[in-house]
Amino acid sequence: MELICPIDQRCSDQITSLLRPPSVRFCTFIKTQEYFEQLISKRRCQGIKVKQNGEFGKGVFAETDFEEEELVFKDQMLVGAQHPSNKIDCLVCSYCFKFIGSIEQQIGRRFYLKTLGIGISSHNGCESNSSDEVEDNEFAYNHRSEQNGASSSSSSTIPLPTMAVESLMNGEMALPYSNKFPLPSIILCPGGCEEAFYCSKLCAEADWDSFHCLLCTGEKSESCSRDALLKFIQHANETNDIFLLAAKAISFTILRYRKFKASHLSKQENTASIILGTDPSLLLEAWKPISIGHKRRWWDCISLPDDIDASDEGTFRGQIRELAFTSLQLLKEAIFDKECEPCILSLSINAINIIGMFELNNLDLVVASPVEDYFLYIDDLPHSEKKEAEKITQPYLDALGEDYSICCQGTAFFPLQSCMNHSCCPNAKAFKREEDRDGQATIVALRPICKGEEVTISYIDEDLSFEERQALLADYGFRCRCPKCLDEEP
Known part of the structure; x- marks a missing residue:
């Protein structure tokens, strides 16, 4: 049975206008370019420009020449979220995703959570841990191979005494040379929740104003129902954390609309008629940053898991649809805004289009761990200094085992990167360099790129066979006709 959201029926015209391509919605192509x-x-x-591409819609083009391995651009995320399971391993800023606290706190916190019965993730390094199990465009970074002492950490970890963990947590224990890796101090959430932490007051304020005031579970939360919000978060954690990303996008749009309307009203002499109703033009303006991503129905574009038989595909996609509807109902109760009803809390937009957009356009969010850098630094010390330092550090490294190098992992939507088209022989890639220590997208040239050439990345593993590549790209809604595919096509 097809699920129908009442808001879809009541606000169908407004929803249709919001889901039109940007070039139509913003009236002219010039406004989109602007x-x-x-x-x-x-x-x-x-060094880049976003232009219309007759075949694929939008594309990113070089405005100058780029050399191989040269940075093409960095793109700040519009919305992003750390995987819930990764929060056990990495304490990062909830806005920019830099590591915070200290080396001692990063290590001690992991051991402390483990003593509470919360396990440490089983994955190592920076392997992708995407909740939706779709091959996204992966962020990578210069991951140095484990050497000597660092590689000696055993998979069978050795527990630490409680006193040692407490000393790390409360700052009484200072590990040798940890001052070489200073981290920003921890700033608590202004709303009083125990889920969000920040590297600075600026990040805390920016996150509160952009997303978090509606999604905070603390006492100062501006959500309509904290109980409903907690249920929504629990549902997302248990099913698919991409719902959390969609909730951020919805909160972002609601808050932008409120700011635009407040500014608009302050300029009006007679505002009575405007106060009583919704201003569609302001809704469109608030929705604009989200509108740029290519959208499809979520349950149509999500890849069929390997353990689901093709004959059960219809049942699987129906279950995914029901998950989205449940998510919408919980989120609606938590942050519902009557004025934004037609464009924000519609099943068509939330469950189908926003999540489908993330499914097609998101990048893995990866930020390298300073804890790994710290232990590698100890390992690279001159022999006498290393031997002395390891008297203190080796028990902690042994206790961490192979998980000492876990980095921050999540998923994010980047407005400029989302405009990049695919090629099985790309000229660029998303790649974290040694100096890239936050959640921005970093696009680096794979080979020389000439001015005027389109900058492309690969959405999939381009080393797969022609048939495998085309099958994976079918989830994105197109058949690849890049030079490599044309050459290999039977």
Whole structure:
């Protein structure tokens, strides 16, 4: 039975207008170009330009020549979320995803949570841990191979005394040379929740104003129902944490609309008629950043898991649809805004289009761990200094085992990166360099790129066979016709 959201029926015209392609929705192609030009200027990405591509819609094009391995651009995320399971291993800023606290706190916190019965993730290094099990465009970074002492950590970990863990947590224990890896101090959530932490007051305020005030479970939360919000978060954690990303996008749009309306009203002399109703133009403006991503129904574009038989595909996609509907109902109760009803809390937009957009456009969020850098630094010390330092550090390394190098992992939507088209022989890739220590997207040239050439990345593993690549790309809604595919096509 097809699930129908009442808001879909009541606000069908408004929803349709919001889901039109940006070039139509913003009336003219020029306005769309102006939006991207302002975005590029704000991000200081002067070497690129977003232009219409007759075959694929939008595309990113080089405005200058790039050398191999040269940075093409960095893109700040619009919305992003750390995987819930990864929060056990990595304490990071909830806004920019930099590691925070200290080396001692990062290590001690993991041991402390383990003593509470919360296990440490079984994955190592920076392997992707995407909740939706779809091959996204992976962030990578210069992951140095484990050497000597660092590689000697055993998979069978050795427990630490409680006193040692407490000393790390409360700052009484200072590990040798940890001052070489200073981290920002921990700033608590202004709303009083125990889920969000920040590297600075600026990040805390930016997150509160952009997303978190509606999604905070603390006493100062501005959500309609904290109980409903807790149920929504629990549902997302138990089913698919991509719902959390969608909730951020919805909160972002609601809060932008409120700011635009407040600013608009302050400029009006007679505001009575405006106060009583919704201003569609302001809703469209608030929705604009989300509108740029290519959208499809979530349950249509999600890959069929390997353990689901093709004959059961219809049942599987029906279950996914029901998950989305349940998520919407919980979120609606938590942050419902009557004025934004037609564009924000519709099943068509939330469950189908926003989540489907993330399914098609998101990148893995990866930030390298300073704990790994710390132990590798100890391992690279001159022999006498290393031997002395390891008297203290080796028990902690042994206790961490092979999980000492876990990095921050999550998923995010980047407005400029989302405009990049696919090629099985790309000229660029998402790649974290040694100096890239936050949640921004970093696009690096794989080979020389000439001015005017389109900058492309691969959505999949381009080393797969022609048939495998085409099957995976079918989930994105197109058949690849890049030079490599044309050459290999039977």
